[in-house]
Amino acid sequence: MAIDEISVAKSERRWATAMAGVSAVMLGAILYATLGLHLNPPSNVELIDPATIHVSGEFAEENLGTRLEPTGGIVTRLVTTQFSFSPACVVVPQDTPVTIRVVSPDVIHGIMVVGTNVNTMVIPGYVSRVRTRFTEVGEMLMPCHEFCGLGHSQMIAKVRVVPVSEFKPDADGRAHCAAP
Amino acid sequence: MPRLNRLILAHLWTAFAAFGGALILGLWQMWVRSPFAAPLSSSENYFISVTAHGSAMGYVLTTFFIMGFGYFVAETALKRPVPFPRLAWAGFYAGIVGVALVVGTVVSGRATVLFTFYPPLTASPWFYVGLVLVVVSSWVWCALMLIGMGQWKRENPGKSVPLAMFATTANAVLWLWTTVGVAAEILFVMLPAAFGLTEAVDVGLTRTLFSWTLHAIVYFWLIPAYIAFYTMAPQKAGGRLYSDMMARISFVAFLIYGLPVGLHHLFMDPHPATGFKAVQMVLTVLVAVPTLLTVFTVCASMEIAGRLRGGKGLLGWVGALPWKEPLVLATGLSFFMLWFGGFGGLINMSYGMNAMVHNTSWVTAHFHMIFGGSVVIMYFAIAYEIWPKLTGRAAPCVAHQRVQLWSWAIGMMILSLPWHLLGMFGQWRRVAQFDYSDPTISWWAPWMTASLIGGAILVASGALFIWNLARFHIADRAQRLDAAPMEPMQYAVALHPGSTPAALNGFRLWNILVLVLMTAAYALPIAHSFIVNPPHALVHRVNG
Ligand SMILES: [Cu+2]
Ligand SMILES: [Cu+2]
Numbered sequence: 001m002a003i004d005e006i007s008v009a010k011s012e013r014r015w016a017t018a019m020a021g022v023s024a025v026m027l028g029a030i031l032y033a034t035l036g037l038h039l040n041p042p043s044n045v046e047l048i049d050p051a052t053i054h055v056s057g058e059f060a061e062e063n064l065g066t067r068l069e070p071t072g073g074i075v076t077r078l079v080t081t082q083f084s085f086s087p088a089c090v091v092v093p094q095d096t097p098v099t100i101r102v103v104s105p106d107v108i109h110g111i112m113v114v115g116t117n118v119n120t121m122v123i124p125g126y127v128s129r130v131r132t133r134f135t136e137v138g139e140m141l142m143p144c145h146e147f148c149g150l151g152h153s154q155m156i157a158k159v160r161v162v163p164v165s166e167f168k169p170d171a172d173g174r175a176h177c178a179a180p
Numbered sequence: 181m182p183r184l185n186r187l188i189l190a191h192l193w194t195a196f197a198a199f200g201g202a203l204i205l206g207l208w209q210m211w212v213r214s215p216f217a218a219p220l221s222s223s224e225n226y227f228i229s230v231t232a233h234g235s236a237m238g239y240v241l242t243t244f245f246i247m248g249f250g251y252f253v254a255e256t257a258l259k260r261p262v263p264f265p266r267l268a269w270a271g272f273y274a275g276i277v278g279v280a281l282v283v284g285t286v287v288s289g290r291a292t293v294l295f296t297f298y299p300p301l302t303a304s305p306w307f308y309v310g311l312v313l314v315v316v317s318s319w320v321w322c323a324l325m326l327i328g329m330g331q332w333k334r335e336n337p338g339k340s341v342p343l344a345m346f347a348t349t350a351n352a353v354l355w356l357w358t359t360v361g362v363a364a365e366i367l368f369v370m371l372p373a374a375f376g377l378t379e380a381v382d383v384g385l386t387r388t389l390f391s392w393t394l395h396a397i398v399y400f401w402l403i404p405a406y407i408a409f410y411t412m413a414p415q416k417a418g419g420r421l422y423s424d425m426m427a428r429i430s431f432v433a434f435l436i437y438g439l440p441v442g443l444h445h446l447f448m449d450p451h452p453a454t455g456f457k458a459v460q461m462v463l464t465v466l467v468a469v470p471t472l473l474t475v476f477t478v479c480a481s482m483e484i485a486g487r488l489r490g491g492k493g494l495l496g497w498v499g500a501l502p503w504k505e506p507l508v509l510a511t512g513l514s515f516f517m518l519w520f521g522g523f524g525g526l527i528n529m530s531y532g533m534n535a536m537v538h539n540t541s542w543v544t545a546h547f548h549m550i551f552g553g554s555v556v557i558m559y560f561a562i563a564y565e566i567w568p569k570l571t572g573r574a575a576p577c578v579a580h581q582r583v584q585l586w587s588w589a590i591g592m593m594i595l596s597l598p599w600h601l602l603g604m605f606g607q608w609r610r611v612a613q614f615d616y617s618d619p620t621i622s623w624w625a626p627w628m629t630a631s632l633i634g635g636a637i638l639v640a641s642g643a644l645f646i647w648n649l650a651r652f653h654i655a656d657r658a659q660r661l662d663a664a665p666m667e668p669m670q671y672a673v674a675l676h677p678g679s680t681p682a683a684l685n686g687f688r689l690w691n692i693l694v695l696v697l698m699t700a701a702y703a704l705p706i707a708h709s710f711i712v713n714p715p716h717a718l719v720h721r722v723n724g
Contacts, residue, residue, distance in 0.1 A: 003484075005676040012426055012476070019472040027465045030530055034458060039532040041447040043454040045708075049715035082720075107720055108298050108383060110448070110539050114606035114620070117535040119448055123383050124300065124717035126450040141620060145539035145608035147294050149301065149722070150223045153612040 042120045042130050050124040053079065053105045066090050066098075068173040078102045080109035080122050080144060083151030089158045089177035093167035094137050102128045110146030113159050121146060134161040182255045184262055185570045190272060191248025192563065194279070195241045196646060199556075202236035203642040205229045210595075210635040215616050215625040226612035227292045234295030235286065237552075239314055240279055242401045245559055247272075247321040249404050250348045252566055254325060256669035257342040257411075258332045263324060271320030278313025281306045290723035294610070296394075297370070299386045304723035305374035308366050315359050322352035333686070340680035343427055344411040344671045350431040351403040353687050357439055357694055358400055361392025373719045380716035384451035385709040391442035392702060395467075399438040401551060403431070405514065405558035409478045412565060413511040415672035417501050419485025424674035426477045428684040433470035436693050440701030441467055444529055448538045451714070456705045463701065464529045471522065475515070482511075484675065506581040510561030513589040514554045520593075521550030524600065539610075542603025545596040553592040557585060560645055567652050569669055576651040584648055587641040595634030598627035 033039045053059045059079055065087050066076045074096055079086045081104065092098050102111055102122050109122040113134075120128040134140075144155035160177050169175040182188060211218040212226050254262045262268060284306070285291040291303035329341055329349045341349070365386050372378045410427045414420060421427065443460040446452050486497025503509050524546035527533050537543060564581050568574055575581065599607075602624055616625050683689050 003675070005678070008423055008676060011480070012423060015476045016473065019469060019476075022472070023465050023468055026468075026526070026530075027462060030461065030465070030532070033532045034461075040454050041457060041532070041534060042450060043452060043457060044450040045453055045712060046450070047712065047714045050717050051715070107300055107717070112539065112606065112608060114608070119535045119538050121446075121449045123387070123449060123451055125383055125714035128450040141606075141618070143608045143611075145610070147227070147298055147610040149720070150227060150292065152227075152610060153223060153614075 042128060044127060044129040046127040046129070047125060048103055048127050050103075050105045053103055058101075059103050061086070066092055066169075066175045068169040068175070070173065074098045076100045078111070078157075080104045080111065080148075080155075082106050082149050083144075083155045085111075085142065085144075085155065085157035087157070087177070089160060090142075091160045091162060091167065091175050091177045092134055093164045094134060094161050096164060096167075097131065097133055100130045100132065102130075107148050108146055109144045109148045109155070111142055112145050114141040114143070116140070118142075119145075134159070137161050137163055182252060182569065184251050184255055184265060184268070187265065187268055187272065188248045188252050189570055191244045191251070194276065195244035195248065195559075196563075196649065198236040198240035198244070198279070200642060200646055202233045202241070203639055205233040205236075207632075207635040207639045209233065210628075210632045212612055213614065214628045214632045216629075216632075221613070223612050224289060224292070227294070228286060228289055230610065231292055231294050232283070232286050235282055238295050238397075238401075239282075239311070241556075241559075243314060243318050244275065246351065246400065246404055247275075247318060249407075249562060249566075250321060250325055250352070252570075252669075253344045253348045253407070254328045256569070257344040257348075257671055258328060260328075260332060260335070263327050263331060267320060268324055271317040271324075274313050274320070275317030278310040278315075278317065281310030281313065285310065285723075292722050296390065299365075299370060299373070299381050299383055300717040300720050302370065302373050302719045302721050302723075305371060308370050308374055312363075312366060312371075315363060318355060319359070322356050325349050325352040340424075340685050342671060343421070343424055343674075344407055346428060346685070347403060347407045347410070347431045350435050350687065351400060353691065354396060354403070354435045354438060355400045357435075357698070358393050358396035361389045361394075361442070364392075365389040374721075374723075378719070380718050382709055382714060383717050384449070384714055385706070387446060387449060388443070388452065388702075388705050388709060391445045392439075392698075393442065394445045395442045396438040398547075398551065399434045402555050403434065404562065405555045406430070406434075406474060408507065408558045408562050408565075409474060409511060409514075410481075411671040412562070413478065413507055413672075414481035414485060415670055416505050416507040416565070417482055417485035418488055419481050419483075419672070420675040421672040422477050422480035422484065422675055424677065425680070425684065426473055428680065430470040430473045430477070432684065432690050433473070434467075435687075435690055436697060437463060437467045437469070439694055440697040443701070443705065444534075447534045451709075452705055453708070456708070460701055461529070463697070468522075468526070471518070475518075478511070478515075481672065481675075482508075504578070504582065506564045506578065506585060507561045509582055510557050510585050513585060514557050517549055517553035517557070517589065517592065520597075520600075521546060521554055524549065537603055539608060540603035541599040541607040541609060544609060545599030545603055548599070549592065549596045553589065553596070557588055557592075560585060560588065563645075563649060566669070567649055571652045571655075573652050573655050575648075576655055577648070580644065580648050584641055584644040587637055587644070591634050591637030591641055593634070595631050595638060598631045598634075602627055 064077050076090050104122045104124045112119040118130050118132050120130050122128050140159045142157040142159050212221045285304045291307035293301045293303045369381050369386050441460050441464040444464045483497045486500040489500040491497030491500030616622050
């Protein structure tokens with residue numbers, strides 16, 4: 001073969017340098033997104049006892065769904081259980097920052113809102129939290145995306161995004177999905 | 181014929197029997213999910229099938245194939261007997277008992293937890309015991325690879341371990357590290373829960389432990405394909421290995437970077453803090469490096485072959501390659517699928533973009549393309565290459581082997597490209613039936629039908645594969661090659677065989693590096709679970 005040992009080594013070094021460059025560019029882009037734009041996956045080390053979720057407090061039945069908080073923020077609270085969401089439909093205003101908080105009293109679930117980047121696992125013992133903004137008006141599917149038992153396929157809820165003018169919380173700040 | 185050919189054949193046939201069964205289940209699952217009514221369709225059957233398909237493909241096909249091929253390499257590359265053959269057989273039978281326990285519990289519906297078992301869902305204890313036996317069986321294999329390589333080095337002081345064996349042993353070392361996570365999860369959490377000794381588990385901790393195993397296991401599956409790329413394909417094409425050193429560096433890179441990255445599977449989990457995820461995200465970028473190096477070295481090795489065969493010009497050597505050789509054809513098809521698989525992997529790893537695809541069909545598509553496509557097609561090609569050596573018979577029909585390889589690649593593309601598309605638009609995972617009457621998802625129906633057709637092609641291709649191998653055993657006695665003894669297995673020779681630095685002729689240094697990296701990557705996330713001590717979740721037994 002015409003190619004000698006030194007050329008082999010040289011060609012390899014050139015390729016390795018090029019690939020190191022490619023990797024560095026990718027890493028740079030990702031680091032820019034995380035450190036510069038604060039785009040991070042939904043970590044939230046906030047504990048909650050799965051056994052007492054229903055009893056009282058933030059995730060008691062009457063506190064679930066979307067609420068305009070006294071502080072002015074919009075928070076949507078959900079409980080995922082085998083095999084349903086509570087509530088099964090939530091309403092949110094368009095183009096407004098929304099914080100979604102989800103817990104599970106039983107096993108692992110996962111939620112996503114189809115067509116958006118809302119996506120998190122729901123791990124019993126922790127509160128999952130996603131901050132987002134829904135840009136388009138309409139009804140979207142919010143399925144459970146993690147195997148949670150034999151009824152997993154049937155576990156689907158809905159998110160109804162309405163124009164800000166139609167988002168009418170009650171005196172308590174709560175908003176419910178109107179009957180369609 | 182290798183002395184251990186019965187042992188090797190026992191492993192490989194176990195692997196391919198599991199593969200055949202799992203393949204049929206996969207097609208049925210596609211049918212259930214499609215717009216067409218499937219027989220026996222129910223949620224229970226669907227998830228039993230998913231558990232069986234995943235366990236058979238991910239644990240049985242891979243582990244038994246890797247062990248069988250490893251024994252083959254140990255004997256043919258080192259040209260000396262494998263140490264302790266009785267122990268190897270004992271390991272094999274332990275693995276078989278394990279597989280029987282897993283199959284029994286899964287089929288009877290007592291272990292419907294999928295192959296990545298989601299605690300606090302808890303299967304029958306015998307399911308976990310079965311898995312432990314399979315892992316223990318593979319540890320026996322790891323030990324024999326290490327002992328074999330050590331003995332050879334003592335008998336051949338100063339010589340470099342043949343690349344195929346160096347890579348096989350790298351895989352054994354990788355696997356010993358990899359299994360620590362899942363072994364800890366099963367022994368300390370799942371078995372006590374399954375046997376009723378504990379009533380609640382720390383779910384976050386089990387996920388962190390499993391993630392330890394979850395990325396590196398894929399490299400364990402993939403390394404045999406890379407061994408074929410480096411040491412078998414260039415030989416078959418009539419070339420030389422462009423660089424033995426670069427190959428060793430790639431295998432070492434798999435070992436050190438494949439492990440401390442598992443948390444990237446938990447990007448969407450709440451419990452690992454952002455900083456833990458970020459560290460492993462950075463390391464994940466580095467795992468692309470060995471594959472990028474491999475692409476170069478293997479292409480350069482094939483170029484040597486093409487030019488030796490008279491190929492001219494910039495790309496003329498590609499056409500000059502012996503594409504009729506199944507091993508060369510499979511390498512080409514595998515690289516083609518690697519492009520798609522690699523691209524998908526870059527999206528998954530990209531932290532922010534992961535939110536778009538996490539737990540969608542995109543992920544299923546990605547690992548079917550890269551494992552079911554790029555890797556398994558090389559398992560086929562390796563089998564075609566070594567079966568004549570194992571049975572002492574020439575291949576009854578090479579054209580059928582080519583048809584099988586082509587149909588596998590085409591089927592895999594038709595199966596997984598629609599999944600990539602649907603996943604990008606948010607088709608969520610692990611669902612038995614979709615409601616196609618819902619207007620937002622009704623457009624999925626034709627794409628799901630296309631995937632179903634891809635699945636049918638894969639089943640046909642898999643059946644042809646089994647038949648191609650079975651024919652070696654039922655071939656006419658006259659076809660035996662006693663008259664002209666079978667040539668011993670030849671591995672590719674390096675273009676410039678030089679001396680290997682000691683560091684690249686063993687694993688001591690790399691084990692230390694793995695220890696450092698794994699401590700950096702996992703000590704805090706694991707300790708964190710004990711420090712914050714989250715409330716535990718009640719065990720949910722599914723052993724109905
Ligand atoms: Cu679910
Ligand atoms: Cu991974």
